[in-house]
Amino acid sequence: MIGLFWICTVVLIVTAIAVIGSKHPVHSVVALIVNFAALAVLFLTLNAEFLAMIQIIIYAGAILVLFLFVITLLTIGTQPIEVGPSRLSFQAVPSIVAGIAALALLAAGVRGARTAAPAAPPDFGFVGTFGLQLLTTHLFAFEVTGFVLLIAVLGVILMAARKEVRF
């Protein structure tokens, strides 16, 4: 269990660096798929079975396919993105400095966090427990997510669907 956790954490970090370091967006997407798989295993170690499943199905299955479709459709017959010198070429060093500062801040917070995990009941995190909570206690939030998705669909149709299609 603890070995699994550390393996998945190392995979998580390495693939995250690959995501932001790859030159071509498709390589980033592939690294992100591995990243999501490692995160799904981490969810499993946290007794979150349903979250592990939707991490694979929704994130790796739906959102990343959307990314891949956009990349393939955008880069037909054109150069890959990020050509030419950057107009903001000085942004690399400040962003790394900002990242290290954020990491120091978060590390201080994590070190100071007093977390004592009590023993979880045996049915904690089961899909049935999750569904029961989602459809009884948190029913209103569940309904609102449907509304959010409806608004997103309407917005995408409004922005992306045009009559004139040029290829």
Add this chain to the structure above:
Amino acid sequence: MIPTNDYLAAAAALFVIGVIGFLMRRNPITMLMAIELMWNAGNLVFAAFARNFVDMSGQIFVFIVITVAAAEAAIALAIVVMVFRRRREVDVDDVSMLRG
């Protein structure tokens, strides 16, 4: 049982990598992927604290966050497609019309 602080440390590292990627890259699709990394770091913290406090609400929140992340990715990619239609290239440095 793995302590909650280890999960928090992993999530902090993931979040910081996402921040650095978002600030460094100029390609909006890669920037969106960096944002996804940050969403996922937040999700990991929610799930870790759900187990820490033996409360399913954290996991429910992760479910809702994933839904909102899907909506955000769809909207943002539609914006990228729109920008590409107008300019035939995608580089956030060049999309500065709203800067005034």
